[in-house]
Each structure stands twice: as C-alpha cells, then as structure tokens.
Amino acid sequence: MKFFLDSAIVDEIAYALDTFDIDGITTNPRHVQVSGKPFMSVIKEIANLVEGTEKTISVEVNPHIMDTAEMIAEAEKLAAISANFVIKLQCVEVAFKAIKTLSEQGIRVNCTLIFSAMQALQAMRSGAYYISPFIGWKESNAEDVQQFIEDVSIIRDNFNFDTEIIVAAVRNARQIADAAVAGADIVTAGLQVYQDGFDHPYTQKGIKIFSDFWDKTQYE
Numbered sequence: 001m002k003f004f005l006d007s008a009i010v011d012e013i014a015y016a017l018d019t020f021d022i023d024g025i026t027t028n029p030r031h032v033q034v035s036g037k038p039f040m041s042v043i044k045e046i047a048n049l050v051e052g053t054e055k056t057i058s059v060e061v062n063p064h065i066m067d068t069a070e071m072i073a074e075a076e077k078l079a080a081i082s083a084n085f086v087i088k089l090q091c092v093e094v095a096f097k098a099i100k101t102l103s104e105q106g107i108r109v110n111c112t113l114i115f116s117a118m119q120a121l122q123a124m125r126s127g128a129y130y131i132s133p134f135i136g137w138k139e140s141n142a143e144d145v146q147q148f149i150e151d152v153s154i155i156r157d158n159f160n161f162d163t164e165i166i167v168a169a170v171r172n173a174r175q176i177a178d179a180a181v182a183g184a185d186i187v188t189a190g191l192q193v194y195q196d197g198f199d200h201p202y203t204q205k206g207i208k209i210f211s212d213f214w215d216k217t218q219y220e
Ligand code: E4P
Pocket: 006, 026, 027, 028, 030, 112, 132, 134, 136, 168, 169, 170, 188
C-alpha cells in the first residue's frame, strides 16, 4: 500500500519524503490556504521537491468551476506545469466528460469528494486515474466506511478498472490498517496521523524497561 501525504506545507512534505519516503502528495484548497502561499506558487514549490520521480501530486481545480470545458481548460493549464501533477476534479456530473477527455489526452485525474460506491463506479467508468473516497467525513456522519471501501475495491476488481483507490480524510492508524484490509491501493493522511501511527505506548514502555536493565548491566 502506498502512503501519500495530505498537505501543502512544503517543509512538512520535504520532511515526510526524507524521513519515511512518502509515495505521493495530495493537496486541496484547505491545505493550500493553510500553507499561507498563493496556489500557483505553492504547487510549483511542491513540484520541485519530487521533480524527476514517479511521485504524484494531486492538485485541485478551482471548485467553483461547474462547466466541463472550463474544467478541461484549467486541468490542461495545471498539467502543463509538472509531469507529477494529477488533476483533482470533484465528483459531479459535469466532471465525467472532463475526466474522459483528459484521460484520453494522457492527463491523469483524481476524482475527489467521493462518498458512495455509485460515484466511485462512475468515476472509474470515466477513466479516473485515482478516486478519492473520503472516509473521515463519512465516519463523522456515523456511516459504515469499511463496507464502503470494500465495495469500491470489489467493483474495481470485478471490472478490471485501472483506477487506484486513495482512501482520503484519514484520521488515525486504525483507519489506515482498515483501508489496507479493504483493498485500497493508497491512503492519504496528514503528517501527525502517520507519526501517531508509527508509535505505540507499549513501544515507549518497552524502551523504558529495557533502558533500565541496560543501565544496570556492564557492557564488557
Ligand atoms: C484528499 O485528497 C483530501 O485532500 C483530504 O483527505 C480531505 O480531507 P480533510 O481535509 O478533511 O482531511
């Protein structure tokens, strides 16, 4: 399973690339706003970090755009900036023809804001390179996300779609493990979610116990 970092903070992305070799980056308008930088500047900075690698950066088209031709034009403009960019289009009816047209041109699309298996199926039918089902938002709404991701994975496999499933809006390590079990290809989460997941209270407890014994033992 691939680990993507969900962030537009350049220092954080550089740290995660260096420390645990994240496989890709996902951004959204909230992350860009939090970075404090203009959209175009920050996506170019992120592109510089992974230039020459296969790592993808998902960059989101202006969410106000609700017209297929405008979506295509904006996606083409963004895709021309970096070979690493995958263009995020929200899962709405006018996006499906845009996804198809762009994918036929070799421009990869991440169909985002997916909350149902039906939306996932249609995005895959349209040729999406990635689909992003958001599980955190559904869990907050008391919905069963495990069955959802399993259903999306089964549909993908039943029809041999090439689309990769990015489980998004991930809040904790249990959700990452669940996504892996359910057949997702990728998870995307913030740095703190990974760091919390890499640690465990018993690991810290064990370090303390063994350090105490170490201190009472001669080395040679
Ligand atoms: C995924 O690509 C999204 O950027 C992300 O996971 C959105 O969820 P959040 O902003 O609620 O974490």
